[in-house]
């Protein structure tokens with residue numbers, strides 16, 4: 001939650017639905033394609049894009065139309081929410097035996113919002129992806145256009161889907177089901193690090209009993225990205241010339257998902273200008289690695305923002321001298337490598353010297369933002385309470401966790 005930013009809108013129906021949608025029970029994920037059972041999908045959405053179902057860690061949809069999408073084949077593929085046109089195209093696909101088992105039965109799918117179309121530069125459908133969150137795992141499925149199969153493209157296609165999913169669903173265990181007869185794709189999965197975790201059998205009209213192998217790939221280890229050499233975070237105050245950079249960061253889906261900040265130039269000047277000019281008591285800092293801006297931390301004295309403090313007061317004790325921070329890492333590639341944890345720890349440490357009157361740092365985080373509150377925990381804050389606070393993104397449940405760290409007795 002933030003004290004200076006403005007939420008642009010009330011939740012849309014789609015956002016409410018998304019926030020309320022529970023993943024279906026596992027048995028609904030039965031699959032003929034080793035993917036998902038094609039069950040009745042909503043009809044007649046007029047070919048409109050369906051917002052992806054992002055479950056409890058979702059971020060808004062990112063369109064890779066700028067070519068910045070994952071590389072697949074010769075060029076970049078664009079991965080975008082499936083629309084009716086995609087399903088119609090997919091219905092016409094015919095695989096050679098024995099893979100005709102994967103031909104569409106023409107029935108509408110049940111969860112179209114969990115499908116994504118992969119298109120090449122000129123918009124031609126090359127395949128589709130399916131993602132579904134199930135507890136700590138991401139259930140993964142895909143289909144490559146029949147004429148593209150058998151050409152050694154599968155590995156890149158599978159990896160492109162996983163790469164696409166990572167910033168959206170996080171670094172999770174990935175699970176899938178594959179028909180046991182499909183040895184060529186099983187070998188591919190094994191090369192990519194999937195191992196068998198079980199088997200089950202399902203019965204299909206016209207096919208009888210088909211055995212499936214359940215496979216799983218552990219969550220990936222995080223490596224520091226190229227270019228993130230320095231481990232020391234330094235800081236400088238955010239200034240107006242930084243606003244274009246900041247706007248770009250606020251537009252990044254992984255940030256927009258939680259900050260939900262307006263990103264027009266006017267809005268950024270309106271919300272960050274006063275602090276940059278010293279007209280507002282809060283402080284905005286750029287986090288630098290090797291002098292390169294990588295993130296933002298906002299800091300304020302809670303006493304300067306009584307409404308914000310009053311939101312917290314029913315949930316936790318807010319001592320005099322309490323301060324708060326909010327933060328983001330600008331580039332998705334820089335997340336998940338411990339940088340956020342270091343930024344938070346560094347900002348907390350300098351708060352004791354910057355603000356001799358500060359007694360503690362208190363930070364509320366929407367409960368669904370696990371990455372954020374884990375970063376707080378790893379930076380030394382402890383959870384001191386939880387309760388409802390209006391979320392920055394109206395799609396979220398109001399439940400917030402509140403974290404706190406007290407001034408060390410020696411500082």
Ligand SMILES: CC(C)(COP(=O)(O)OP(=O)(O)OC[C@H]1O[C@@H](n2cnc3c(N)ncnc32)[C@H](O)[C@@H]1OP(=O)(O)O)[C@@H](O)C(=O)NCCC(=O)NCCS
Nearest residue numbers: 170171258328329335336337338339340341371372374375
């Ligand atoms: C929140 C944020 C600053 C955290 O920084 P970070 O560098 O990505 O996080 P860290 O690498 O320090 O990791 C913190 C924890 O989150 C986990 N984590 C990080 N990225 C993850 C991902 N993509 N999926 C799942 N867990 C992830 C880490 O594994 C670690 O937890 P663990 O010890 O249980 O494994 C950063 O992700 C970000 O800018 N997010 C968008 C903006 C935002 O959410 N701001 C906070 C608003 S309250």
